Amino acid sequence: MKDKEKNDQSNAASDIIDILAELIYTLVADTLVFSWKLISDSLSNNDGVKSLSLDNINDSTQSINSLALGYSTSQKKDLLFSDIDTGRHNLVVGASGFGKTTISENFIENDLRNHISVISFDPKGSTESIITLNSLCEFYGRKMYVFSEHYHTGDKFNLFKGLDTTQAVALIMRSFKWENGFYKTKSETALYQVIREVRERDEVLSFHTILKKLDEEEDKKSKEMIAGLISYLQGICFSSFGRLFDIKSNDEGYNISDIRGEGACLYIGLSTQGYGDIAKGIGKIFLCSLLFHSYEVLKERNSLNDKLLTNPISVHFDELGSILVEDFIDLKNKCREAKIRIYSYIQSLADIDAVSPFLKRQIFENSNNIFIQKQCSPDDVDFLSKSVSTIASKKLTKIIENGVEQNLGTTREAFQYVLHPSMFSRLKIGQCVLIRHDPKCVDIINVRYSKTSEALSTRKAPLTINDRVLIRETVDLYKSTQKTTNIDMFS
Template sequence: MDPYLSKQREPQQTELDRMIGEIVIYALLGMVGILFFLPALLGMLIFAIVHMFKRESVYYVALGAGLLVLILEFQQGNFFTYFGLISEMNIPYLSSGVEQIINEGNLIAVTVESYVVLIGIALIFTFIFFILTKFFWKKKVTTKSGEVQKQKAEHKYKSFRKNRVSFLNKKQLLYRGKLTNEVFIGYSDFKERVTLQPKELNYHMLATGGTGTGKTTLIASLVEAALQQEKPIIFMDGKGERKSMLEFKALCEAYGRKVYLFSEMDDLTYNPIKNGTPTETRDKLMSLFSFSTEGDGAYYTDIASRYLQLVIKLIDEADVSRDIRTIAKLTNYKYLNAFFREHSIEVEIEVNVEVEVEEDALVGNAAVSQDDDLSDFIVSAEPKPEKIKKTVIEKRKRTVTKLQEGMQVIKKILDEEFPEQMVEGCLTRLRMQLGELLESDLGHLFVESETGIDLQKITDNNDVVIFSISGSRYADYIKKIGKMIILDVNSLVAYRQAKGRKSIFGVYDEFSAYGDRRIVDIVNKSRSAGFECIISTQTLSDIDTVDPIMTEQIISNCNIIATGRVNSSKDAERIAKVFGTYSDQEITQQVEKKTLQTRYESKMGTVREVERFNANPSEIKNLQIGEIFINRKMVEEKDSDTYFRRVYVRNALDLGGIK
């Protein structure tokens, strides 16, 4: 016989033996199950009760008690009395079969021991069920994403999504019906009310989303919450969309707030250098313009910087209102001399003056010495009157022009260190750039007036100021205006730190139109003075265009991230990464190939741990109007995940219900 053929048959024989063995085992188990179905049912009931309390030690106690009962009953010869219960039930074939095997076909009497044995066997079955559930029974495999998709497929989810606008309007009316400190944004897609904690915005928010995606209504809901809490508001809009700003103005006025709206279409003035120390004001102006930092350029820049600081100190000493026009004039040496003359004062002083005067004197009547022996023989001459001139010191009052002490010190420095030739040569670029700013479309608004914008006064009175400049019309100009406003906010931060911390709500919309790293740093530091800020942009790529490092700065320093729809796949993927991931399970299934054309799913598969996006890029791209994703990093939920929701945002620009 071929040994190769014998080897082929050997595993077939082994497989047959295994199959027969399994049949025998299953048959025995079936017989045991039939004979002991009563204790099995009772054991299942006991298992269900114990399982509710989740105490595994009880199962081991049950096993010990069951074995002890059976051993004692077996020693006393009472074990088979259990089958009296089977005989008593008179089950066809089963009862008669048991009677035939155990009691030669006679009935088996039921005694107390029958029930004791029943309980003992039931306790053992309880332990067997515990072992099966713990080690052998397959647990149901579920995934978080699968559960979410299952809930989204339900009718109540779809119905709420369809009727979300009317639902939000009703909830908004209730919210406006009472004063509250709640920062109410809207509802999640699973009908969960979404609110922010009172101090959460002090750690700043980044909001992204294209036009018409719900970003504006999100900002409006936060503005309304600030109005209800009587916080002052500073709103910087780099898009210049007048319709939206007028809607925000109307919202603020509906709550009885005074609103200052600064734009190219209005006449409200704004003096950005009114407040702050001379050094702060110098930095504001120097940051607006470009100066070379190499070679002679650095020398001229240092001269311009120091000259500006001295001029600002001079204006303060003269008690004159600071404004850009006055500073621009003082870069002209002739106007500087005129300024000194204008602010000098006349004082009356006493001076010593040498004066020649004439006096009458007698000449010829000399004094006679008493020691002269011939004096008695000389006849004295007759004295003659005569005019004599002499110089005397007289005190006279005189009017002189004089500068105050502080101005005099500054004038001395300017005279000694800034000769006219240097001023005219080195300050030409500074004078030209200041002039360009003043001659622009909005230059006439950067003057001091009693009714103009003063951030310190506005925040003290809990008022609202809105700066709205079109970034598309003034692409370069808005950068200078934005810097001036943010640097004025920096002075406000110092003012509030000195006077006392106060919650101030700040919105920096279309931030990429005017932002830079220094402005980001100022916004971050304003937190200590009580500022609650939102930095808003259409896409992260817009900020990347200005400075990619600045983008990462903003993301790192904002503890709330929100986004509406983003159309770019690249931006959607980046925002998804910012939102982060959650741990989940992934279930795979094997495929059995039955025919050449058809594949069928097999019952076999695998389960593995995976990380899934909180918001998939495709979901971000498909968000609807008024729908956002929001991630609150300071709010921790179960499994150490941070708060993340899909939110339907209420439309706070609809003024209905405001009392």
């Protein structure tokens, strides 16, 4: 009898242990499943980045908000300029005719609205571009200087002002390609001698005086060594651009610091179609001037530099490939502290590859905001898709028996493109993909068409009452849809 009771107690204890073991096993299994789900969901979330599809491209919703770049088709809301940290540099890649100019005009107007001076590099050098920018500057109360061979304002430019001899030599030497290192060294040596001589005699330092001194070289062999340099300077001085550099004293003419100190804007028309390598070389000269300006501002703290830092500037390089030099990355890496923000516009990645494949990667890594419009090159779209990166997702595999899908299968982690390479060729006019590094964002934007620029670009005279009415209509339209806006800046 006692043995039977002991057996019953033993069986009961065993049952309890089995139940507890099953509960513990179930709890551990559920915990592991829950933990894996959290990890999986975290991987799939990818900081909020989601895969984009044709539905996003086919969404044609437009923004009428004048404080927005456009409409986000993935977030289903306006993308405000305040959501984009443009101070961390910007890159726009887009085929001709797909809206780079619209993006540029939106950013330029937003910078002017926020009291940021603009420097615009325009390789087309069109009168319409000058009128549009000048009108925007006038509307927002900014003076504008014009560097253009056909738009006469009387402005002259002295890019040697404030430079030491080494910088003055570099300004010229970096502005065009040297195929032969020997002749490059000879030309550089000749420039050092001439510039030192001009300054020792307290003469005017300009492209014209440098050319005159080099041309006076009596030794025929020495002159042959620097024939390429002389020919290049002749191209500048004897072209229609020459009068813009023809100063009569070292105090005459403007440099970047002068223009920034006034809180003014600068249009640089390069007309590469009409002047080819000469126009591109002048563009590189201005680019190097910006690099030296950034250096001077950060070199020491004084009242002048402190004043310059209170006047931030944005620099827009349209068709950057025309004037791109490897020193550009130095400007981009270091100019943020000098309160300079860069906007670069190119038609394709080949524009950068032509200078250096390594430079392409550097420019992408140093641009926080990348706007990509229609691209068709297989190499380019593959690079861009990889730049956007991939996201984690779940891939379901089903078992098929005798041609019939079964309920059995497996689920595994897989990675897919956020934006498939084929999507870049399907972007429409006025659309772009926004890749933002921080905070991480991948989006498709329907870019807003600026009615302000449209109203101003057609005028040929100072702003009229009708011009202001057209612009006011844009403001009022936005004002009617928002409770609070920063409208006072339009007054």
